Amino acid sequence: MITRLKSATFIGINAIPVDVEVFITTGIPGVMIVGLPDASTKEAKDRVRAAIKNSGFDYPIKKITINLAPADIRKAGGAFDLPFAIGILISARLLKCEINLDDYIIAGELSLNGRLNKVNGVIALGILAKKLNKAIIIPDENKETAEFLGVNFKSFGTLKDVCKFISGEEGQLIQAAFKENYLPDYEYFNFYVKQMxxxxxxxxxxxxxxxxxxxxxxxxxxxxxxxxxxxxxxxxxxxxxxxxxxxxxxxxxxxxxxxxxxxxxxxxxxxxxxxxxxxxxxxxxxxxxxxxxxxxxxxxxxxxxxxxxxxxxxxxxxxxxxxxxxxxxxxxxxxxxxxxxxxxxxxxxxxxxxxxxxxxxxxxxxxxxxxxxxxxxxxxxxxxxxxxxxxxxxxxxxxxxxxxxxxxxxxxxxxxxxxxxTGESSKEIKERIERTGKFQGKRYMGTDIRFNSSLNGSSIKKYINISDSTLSFYYNICQKLNISSRAYHRTLKVARTIADIEGKDKLDEDSILEALNYRNTKFLKA
Ligand SMILES: Nc1ncnc2c1ncn2[C@@H]1O[C@H](COP(=O)(O)OP(=O)(O)OP(=O)(O)O)[C@@H](O)[C@H]1O
Ligand SMILES: [Mg+2]
Ligand SMILES: [Zn+2]
The missing domain is CATH 3.40.50.300 (P-loop containing nucleotide triphosphate hydrolases)
Known part of the structure; x- marks a missing residue:
């Protein structure tokens, strides 16, 4: 019997879906993993066997083949332990499966005693799951991250607990894992920030x-x-x-x-x-x-x-x-x-x-x-x-x-x-900076821009908000000081920030003069 499960590997900072297929036949007992596993993934064999035995199951003395697809991506890490173990148990008919495996992306590293250990990259995993509209099955230690992300998840402490869930033994409604409109937990995050x-x-x-x-x-x-x-x-x-x-x-x-x-x-x-x-x-x-x-x-x-x-x-x-x-x-x-x-x-x-x-x-x-x-x-x-x-x-x-x-x-x-x-404290200055940040946030709502420094050629025109007379005032100074075109734009952006700090909608001459002053060093001529 072939069991198919979903897991993931990582390239850069992104999780890539990986299909895990577990196939058990009679033959020389052993586990073969194909589909470009790296050394750390190959090591899973021994951990998985010990974890299965120590969770109270028999370990099938048969030929076990595990295929990882797509075959051309290298699979790294220990997060495959859990999908391997579940796949083996289901294929060996030691575990009945009452959930739709296709709804879940499964990741977890196993200890020899069957405990589930934290996996790396759970944020990337959650982002992937949200994109694919799936839930994740993860170790308890990764639970809080999943909560912050607002992703559908089920978390467990041991392989045995995962098996109970999969076989429906927990007596809970399996569909309950799926909440509608699961959102990131902002309130919890604010609380957490204060604690830290x-x-x-x-x-x-x-x-x-x-x-x-x-x-x-x-x-x-x-x-x-x-x-x-x-x-x-x-x-x-x-x-x-x-x-x-x-x-x-x-x-x-x-x-x-x-x-x-x-x-x-x-x-x-x-x-x-x-x-x-x-x-x-x-x-x-x-x-x-x-x-x-x-x-x-x-x-x-x-x-x-x-x-x-x-x-x-x-x-x-x-x-x-x-x-x-x-x-x-x-x-x-x-x-x-x-x-x-x-x-x-x-x-x-x-x-x-x-x-x-x-x-x-x-x-x-x-x-x-x-x-x-x-x-x-x-x-x-x-x-x-x-x-x-x-x-x-x-x-x-x-x-x-x-x-x-x-x-x-x-x-x-x-x-x-x-x-x-004494002058102002960092706290007072930070408050003003946050206010200025909100100002910018409002202006750039619905765009990729977060701060004035990210403005480029076309967006400068759109967002800078300067009157014709102030612009010609600025232009004349630039000509006199022989300012380069790059410096011309940079100064406008800084002037925009200065005006934002002062709460001014329109750029005025004062903001421009102050911004120009920040290029005026004798060491490096603008
Ligand atoms: N305006 C100031 N107010 C309070 N303390 C100051 C001031 N200026 C210098 N100091 C003291 O002098 C020390 C040396 O300053 P700092 O190491 O920041 O200098 P630096 O400009 O980085 O020097 P370097 O070029 O050698 O790296 C600081 O740790 C600080 O205690
Ligand atoms: Mg220094
Ligand atoms: Zn010198």
Whole structure:
């Protein structure tokens, strides 16, 4: 008897449906798995046998053939244990099947004692199930994720419990697994975010805006950058507070929505790195700090057999922070260009290509020259003009073009550092940023755009909302300052964000002048 079940494997961050066929005949006892299983899937044989025996069933001493289709995709992971075990039990007539197997996608790893263990990639699995209008059968440990996703599911702790359900022994209405209009659980998510916040508040390792003395301009620039998701580059001498400022951005990032969290958590679940450990979904926007010695593969993603997402994708819907930006190798710098433009990385392999989303905001910091003191009033720069030329030449053109905001950060004097006057707290600034975010959200409702920085040529015209007279005011300045066409658009977008912060519908001259100021650095001419 052949039993057909549905399961899934993963390519990139997507789950791909896999049909599992289990066929039992007389012959030399043993299990053969065909259809491109990788080593981890082949190992299932022994786990499944032990789990079946230890769940109180006889293990059929027969020839068992398991076929995985489509045959041309490599099947990886231990999530096939459960469909294999159920398939074997049904085919051997040890388990009667009272449910319509075709309604379910089944995934679960088995312990030798029959316990069901958590599987990776359950978000991708849920997304697939919703698309195919099916329910998923998963381990209890993945239950909460399924609840957040709003997908039809049944979860179990052991193989025995799954068998009870399949044979109808649980005495429940099998159709009850299917709820109509199952929606993501927003209320539960808000509760969960608060819980995580409480847990994390104890060990915040970033400074509050209150603790940053002076730097008014840089603080404002950071607020504008975070509000509109604009890439920002901070330039200044050693010890001026660039790293501190960048880290303080963590405290003003707007809350993450459930949809955004699902997207980013899904990406992170395919990373080899530990990420916001022990959580089901990430509860705040990612803030990924990258060391300048990072490899290109580590930054943008890579690996041959099964590519994993790089740091830029782990920063999806959040911030990528690159300190000592000028120290990145030329190759690594260049590898950032396309992903930043497309907000996705395309990794091509011989038999498939994978797309990892990477819609991040870049915060970069660097010294203005190799010695660090170029342009500083209090220190002399010891670099030769050739050294300075080489320094900027590496950064030149295309990569600098991708920043919307440049800001110079200088050391504040001692008097200011000792000053007890405090400015706004991170909490107050965050509230304003959230308000600005709602403003943008309303404007871009029903589109793919979330923040002003994502506007492009045609959408700028549509959404920027500027009067003819203000536009000609702007145009005249651009001509005088000889501003490039790329910079022309970037400045308009930043001006849009500034107007949004002020709650203005129309762009005015003040917003434009402030935005222009963020390109006006002596180090890099717009
Ligand atoms: N405006 C300020 N208010 C409060 N503390 C400050 C300020 N500026 C600098 N500091 C202190 O000085 C330290 C050094 O700052 P930080 O490491 O951010 O400098 P940096 O610009 O990143 O330097 P480098 O170029 O060497 O990396 C900070 O940890 C902070 O304690
Ligand atoms: Mg630093
Ligand atoms: Zn120098």
């Amino acid at each position: 916040e409480l847990r994390e508040n104890k060990n915040n390792d970033y400074p509050d805006f209150l603790d940053i003395k002076g730097h008014e301009l840089a603080k404002r620039a950071l607020e504008v950058a975070v509000s509109g998701h604009h890439n920002i580059l901070m330039i200044g001498p050693p010890g001026s507070g660039k790293t501190m400022m960048a880290k303080s951005a963590m405290g003003i990032l707007p809350d993450i929505s459930l949809e955004e969290s699902i997207e980013t958590s899904n990406i992170c679940s395919f990373s080899n790195k530990k990420f916001q450990e022990e959580c089901i979904l990430i509860s705040k926007r990612p803030f990924i700090s990258v060391h300048h010695a990072i490899t290109t593969a580590g930054l943008i993603g890579g690996g041959s057999a099964n590519p994993v997402p790089g740091d830029i994708s782990l920063a999806h819907n959040g911030v990528l922070f690159i300190d000592e930006f000028s120290e990145l190798s030329k190759k690594t710098l260049d590898s950032l260009r396309q992903p930043m433009e497309d907000k996705a990385v395309n990794l091509s392999r011989s038999r498939f290509s994978i797309l990892f989303p990477c819609d991040f905001m870049l915060i970069a910091a660097m010294n203005p020259c190799p010695c660090g003191y170029y342009g500083d009033e209090n220190h002399e720069c010891r670099c030769s003009s050739a050294e300075i030329y080489r320094f900027y030449n590496k950064l030149s053109g295309p990569i600098l073009d991708r920043f919307d905001i440049f800001i110079e950060v200088y050391s504040v004097n001692l008097e200011k550092l000792m000053d007890n006057k």
